[in-house]
Structure formats: structure tokens, C-alpha cells
Amino acid sequence: MPNTAVSPKEELLAVIAEELGMDIDDLSDDTDISELQNDTALSRLILKRVPVGLQDDINRTTFQSCTDIADLKAHIDIVMALREPPKHSDERKAKLPIVLLLRGNEATAKKKVFLLPDGSGSGMAYMSIPPIDPSICLYGINSPYLHSPEVFNGTIDDLAQIWTAEIQKVQPNGPYTLGGWSAGGYFSFEVSKLLISKGERVEKLILIDSPCRLLFEALPPQVVECLAKNNLMGNWSEGGTPKWLVNSFVSTIGAVEKYMPTPMVLPDGVKAPEVFIIWASEGVFPDGVEAYPELDMSVRVTRFLVNQRVQFGPLGWDKLFPAQDISIAKMPGSHFMIVHPPNVDTLGKLLGDVIQGRPAEAKNDWQRWRNRS
Structure with missing residues (x-):
């Protein structure tokens, strides 16, 4: 059977799309997320639904420092690389x-x-x-x-x-x-x-x-x-x-x-x-x-x-x-x-x-x- 597991990054992007009232397929890398910077209530709604694997690393200042979805993805990739098990350390070192x-x-x-x-x-x-x-x-x-x-x-x-x-x-x-x-x-x-x-x-x-x-x-x-x-x-x-x-x-x-x-x-x-x-x-x-x-x-x-x-x-x-x-x-x-x-x-x-x-x-x-x- 194909692996249908959803990564924490995919989960978070799906949450953001839903709260923004968008289809996940329409959430592109250049999607502006300034709305999250300015709407504290919306940011709080999303933060309440952050997947477990990202809860220590995604907070209200994350959205303030990311101008679009591409920035947010890059931030998540860094976070997830830090949280991988210590095996493949050479490969992980190259990521960061x-x-x-x-x-x-x-x-x-x-x-x-x-x-x-x-x-x-x-x-x-x-x-x-x-x-x-x-x-x-x-x-x-x-x-x-x-x-x-x-x-x-x-x-x-x-x-x-x-x-x-x-x-x-x-x-x-x-x-x-x-x-x-x-x-x-x-x-x-x-x-x-x-x-x-x-x-x-x-x-x-x-x-x-x-x-x-x-x-x-x-x-x-x-x-x-x-x-x-x-x-x-x-x-x-x-x-x-x-x-x-x-x-x-x-x-x-x-x-x-x-x-x-x-x-x-x-x-x-x-x-x-x-x-x-x-x-x-x-x-x-x-x-x-x-x-x-x-x-x-x-x-x-x-x-x-x-x-x-x-x-x-x-x-x-x-x-x-x-x-x-x-x-x-x-x-x-x-x-x-x-x-x-x-x-x-x-x-x-x-x-x-x-x-x-x-x-x-x-x-x-x-x-x-x-x-x-």
C-alpha cells in the first residue's frame, strides 16, 4: 500500500489554507501571509492547531518573520531537520x-x-x-x-x-x-x-x-x-x-x-x-x-x-x-x-x-x- 502519512509541514499548511478560506491546491509558495501578521485572532486560531511535531517551534513571531508560504516552508524545514534522529548526521549537516x-x-x-x-x-x-x-x-x-x-x-x-x-x-x-x-x-x-x-x-x-x-x-x-x-x-x-x-x-x-x-x-x-x-x-x-x-x-x-x-x-x-x-x-x-x-x-x-x-x-x-x- 502507498504511504499516505502526512508530514507536520503538510498538516500545518492544510490548517493555514483552511483558516484562510482557501483550497490547499491554491496555497502556492508566493501566497502572501501578511494577513497572519496583522490579524492576531487568525494567528491564534492557527497556532491552536499546530501539529504536535511543530508546537515547540511555531509561535506568533514565526508569522511576523515570514512574508510568504515559501519563507514559512523554509523555516519548517530547518525546524524538522533539527528534530530528526541523530542518524544520517552527515546528510543533516548539509541541510543546515x-x-x-x-x-x-x-x-x-x-x-x-x-x-x-x-x-x-x-x-x-x-x-x-x-x-x-x-x-x-x-x-x-x-x-x-x-x-x-x-x-x-x-x-x-x-x-x-x-x-x-x-x-x-x-x-x-x-x-x-x-x-x-x-x-x-x-x-x-x-x-x-x-x-x-x-x-x-x-x-x-x-x-x-x-x-x-x-x-x-x-x-x-x-x-x-x-x-x-x-x-x-x-x-x-x-x-x-x-x-x-x-x-x-x-x-x-x-x-x-x-x-x-x-x-x-x-x-x-x-x-x-x-x-x-x-x-x-x-x-x-x-x-x-x-x-x-x-x-x-x-x-x-x-x-x-x-x-x-x-x-x-x-x-x-x-x-x-x-x-x-x-x-x-x-x-x-x-x-x-x-x-x-x-x-x-x-x-x-x-x-x-x-x-x-x-x-x-x-x-x-x-x-x-x-x-x-
Whole structure:
């Protein structure tokens, strides 16, 4: 008998056609879906019917970043490639570029922003960030070892060399705006140093809830295991934290353990990048740390993740940017939830402040830390 199974992508397209009042055969690649961007009620109807295999990855901001059905299909293909079983890793690697365009139109964009991945190694971690401005392209960066983290035993410097080359394929020359969440802060810092060493200008560097390695240890694997077991590593469905995510975190931790950053040194006449830090304000554990006795709370980075935050200074990053002021903001949400709704709306607003040069105007959100180190 022929295989009549319907893929999640086909299911979603059928739902969209039905809610738009169209026949599925009339839903072509160039079908404009701006109606979904403007009609919140219609978007909600469709989102309620998203197939199970896509529920973690299709949200209200997805429609805002896709101008037509072809864009939406491409987004779904990336999502499904990430969710395939780990076999055929070479084939899967070929499907996914290292630099992913998440928002914007490359033909008309005036500015490009590159966000390095967190410990998951996936640039899709940033997919829920709402559109910042039509003139801005937002890119998420994938790890080259996203589908085979177990074979990576190199260093953050090794990864930074690869990412620098890939970013320059998209934007050959500066000025650059770079950033990263969690371990992505380390990655973006090292990529910035490499670009500057090549004679390029890095205009802005955005560190998103990234505990500076000068003060904080690498995250203990036991913490990852505890978070994964209790489904606290993001907005995952009832299936819990996927195994590929845990494997990627373990691989990243191995690189972070070997990593100790050195201060940014600028050649004569080179302007330093503006540095921005965004801190989460809440702890990861909703039931309090007492509910998780297996964790060693003497480890500083563990306390950083799980406890309610009370410190919002540079927390070590000032030592890496000697005599340079740093702009700092805090936002609602825990470390793993700041990139998910509803907190991601605040993150998007803060990123917009940085990219469009508004921190000085948004004084209620940003504080200027005067560096005298």
C-alpha cells in the first residue's frame, strides 16, 4: 500500500489554507501571509492547531518573520531537520547552514546582527525574538558540530575561527554587531577579537545573561542533568528536554572548562566596541532550590542559574574591557526562559535599543556602568 502519512509541514499548511478560506491546491509558495501578521485572532486560531511535531517551534513571531508560504516552508524545514534522529548526521549537516537568517530581508537590510549560539549549539534558540525593524537582518549561528557534538573535543578558539569565517561570508567587512546568550557571550567575545585582529571594526557586542568565565565556573554536568530531568531547560512540550540538547550542552561544557578569556586588546587607533549586558532577573527553579538536593550550591555558577538575582553589575566582564564603560539592563524571566514568550518581547525591545542606538534614551531600562579598572 502507498504511504499516505502526512508530514507536520503538510498538516500545518492544510490548517493555514483552511483558516484562510482557501483550497490547499491554491496555497502556492508566493501566497502572501501578511494577513497572519496583522490579524492576531487568525494567528491564534492557527497556532491552536499546530501539529504536535511543530508546537515547540511555531509561535506568533514565526508569522511576523515570514512574508510568504515559501519563507514559512523554509523555516519548517530547518525546524524538522533539527528534530530528526541523530542518524544520517552527515546528510543533516548539509541541510543546515551555519549562519541562519531569522529575521529581515538581505536585499534591503541596512544592518546585520549575528547572535552566537548558547550551549545547545543551535541558532534557532533566537527564533522567537520578534522583528526589530524592517531594515535589520537578524542571524542565528549554528555550531558546526550541532548534529555530532560527541565528536567535538576542541576549544572555543577553534569554534571562533570557524564562525568568524562563516560570518564574513555573509558580511565581508565591518562594522559588525555581535552578541550571544549564555555561552554565546563567550563565543561572540572571541569572534569579536578575531575580527578586530583582522583589521575589522566591531561596533557593538551584546552579552545576554552570560556569566563571565573570570568569575564563574563551567556549568557542572549534574546541573544539566537535573534541569533536563525536570524539563527546566526552556519551553519544551510534554516530551521533555530532547536528548540532542543535553548532548550539545555536555559538549559545550567541555569546551568552556578549557576556556579562560583574556582582555580585549585594541591596535592603536582602533575604536573599542560598545558593550551591552542583559541579565535575567529570576531563578530557574520555581519550587526553590530545596526541592533539588542533588545540586552542589557551593558552585557559584549553579547559584547564578537557580537563585533569584540580586546583582546586576558587569560581574567580571569589566576586567575584559579595561577602562571601558558598559551599558547594563535586566529583564524578567529565568536564564532559560528569556528567549521564550512572553519574556522574549522584552529581550527584543532591549536588542532594539542596542541596535538602533537607544540605551541613552531608555534610562529606565539601561544603566551605564563606569569602568575604572
